[in-house]
Amino acid sequence: MLWSGSSPLTATRGGMWGFLMVAAAAWLVIGWSVLRLEPAGIAGVAGPIVLFGAVCEGLRALAGTRTWWLNTALAALFAATGAAMLLSDDAGWTTTASLIGWYLLVRGAVDVAVGMMTRGTDRVWSLIVTVGVLETGLGFTAAGPLARSAGAVIVILGGLGVLRAVADLVTALRLREIAAKGRDVLELPPERAAGLTGYTAGHADFEARKPARHRARDAGTPASPAGDTTVPVGASLPVGTPMPAGAPMPAGASMPAGGSLSASASMSAGALVPHGSEAPGESFHDRVVRTTADLDAMLAQAGITGPRPGAAPGPHAGDLPPVPDSPEGIEGTPAGNAAKPDRPAGGH
Numbered sequence: 001m002l003w004s005g006s007s008p009l010t011a012t013r014g015g016m017w018g019f020l021m022v023a024a025a026a027w028l029v030i031g032w033s034v035l036r037l038e039p040a041g042i043a044g045v046a047g048p049i050v051l052f053g054a055v056c057e058g059l060r061a062l063a064g065t066r067t068w069w070l071n072t073a074l075a076a077l078f079a080a081t082g083a084a085m086l087l088s089d090d091a092g093w094t095t096t097a098s099l100i101g102w103y104l105l106v107r108g109a110v111d112v113a114v115g116m117m118t119r120g121t122d123r124v125w126s127l128i129v130t131v132g133v134l135e136t137g138l139g140f141t142a143a144g145p146l147a148r149s150a151g152a153v154i155v156i157l158g159g160l161g162v163l164r165a166v167a168d169l170v171t172a173l174r175l176r177e178i179a180a181k182g183r184d185v186l187e188l189p190p191e192r193a194a195g196l197t198g199y200t201a202g203h204a205d206f207e208a209r210k211p212a213r214h215r216a217r218d219a220g221t222p223a224s225p226a227g228d229t230t231v232p233v234g235a236s237l238p239v240g241t242p243m244p245a246g247a248p249m250p251a252g253a254s255m256p257a258g259g260s261l262s263a264s265a266s267m268s269a270g271a272l273v274p275h276g277s278e279a280p281g282e283s284f285h286d287r288v289v290r291t292t293a294d295l296d297a298m299l300a301q302a303g304i305t306g307p308r309p310g311a312a313p314g315p316h317a318g319d320l321p322p323v324p325d326s327p328e329g330i331e332g333t334p335a336g337n338a339a340k341p342d343r344p345a346g347g348h
Contacts, residue, residue, distance in 0.1 A: 016060075019176030023056050024168035031161025037148030046096050046157060047085035051102050051163070054078035074110070078103060097147040100156060103141030108132045111167065124170055131167045135160070 030049055037045060054075045061071035081099050088095045111132030119125040141147055142156045282290075 051082035101143030108135030
């Protein structure tokens with residue numbers, strides 16, 4: 001996570017990478033400067049360095065990260081450690097070295113733990129774990145008997161600054177990369193933005209447009225009252241007779257030879273037959289004729305018309321099969337446009 005320098009995905013502010021970049025530069029300057037110190041100035045410098053680490057943790061807690069509570073706890077812990085180092089009157093470097101080791105052990109353990117938890121989401125988790133291991137090793141050395149000399153304490157302080165600089169620098173670059181990817185996703189290129197605008201406008205026009213008249217209506221929906229003409233059951237329609245749109249074909253009404261209907265008619269045997277339903281006492285033959293007429297009416301409303309009345313029949317007019325009288329007759333009736341078997345070579 002952000003407080004450990006390992007998971008920039010938990011940051012909630014895109015400008016956090018700038019602060020981490022400044023902090024990394026400051027840590028690098030600290031690591032270079034302490035290597036040039038005299039032994040007498042170690043006690044006066046180690047305390048402010050740990051306090052700077054506490055300030056960094058406090059600013060990260062105020063940045064709005066998910067682990068603000070842990071950043072706050074670390075800031076309080078490191079502030080107490082730095083204050084103890086400044087208030088210590090130890091003439092040697094024992095107290096200073098042990099408190100530096102305490103800071104490094106805590107900081108390294110947190111980095112190792114968080115780096116392992118984010119190994120599936122952050123590709124730099126291994127680098128953060130490595131930094132945490134090195135910090136823990138330096139802390140173990142500083143707290144032990146090996147850091148009783150001024151030179152050892154100076155080297156440990158320099159290593160602390162360099163390791164924190166690397167961790168913050170890597171995290172800052174990762175945050176900047178994530179922020180750039182987020183802007184690329186939210187800000188579309190000009191051509192894609194224009195396409196999205198056109199699609200949105202077309203979709204709005206389609207939703208506001210009234211449904212087309214040729215769309216099928218649900219069963220039981222009343223037809224348009226304009227031109228409500230009824231035809232008796234069994235009546236035949238003369239050639240060229242205009243029919244009202246939106247009404248089903250009357251049962252028993254025959255199609256004029258060589259002509260086409262502009263629409264289907266409604267039944268007048270005391271009741272209308274809803275679209276898709278079967279009239280009482282209607283035979284299978286009549287139902288086939290009626291549903292076929294309904295299909296012709298839908299095609300006519302869509303602008304697809306057949307031959308005009310009086311026109312010469314097509315070349316395949318004689319191939320049309322008769323209307324079946326039962327559902328069993330459909331299986332044995334060949335389709336009018338079915339492909340005929342090819343003759344073998346030689347005409348046999």
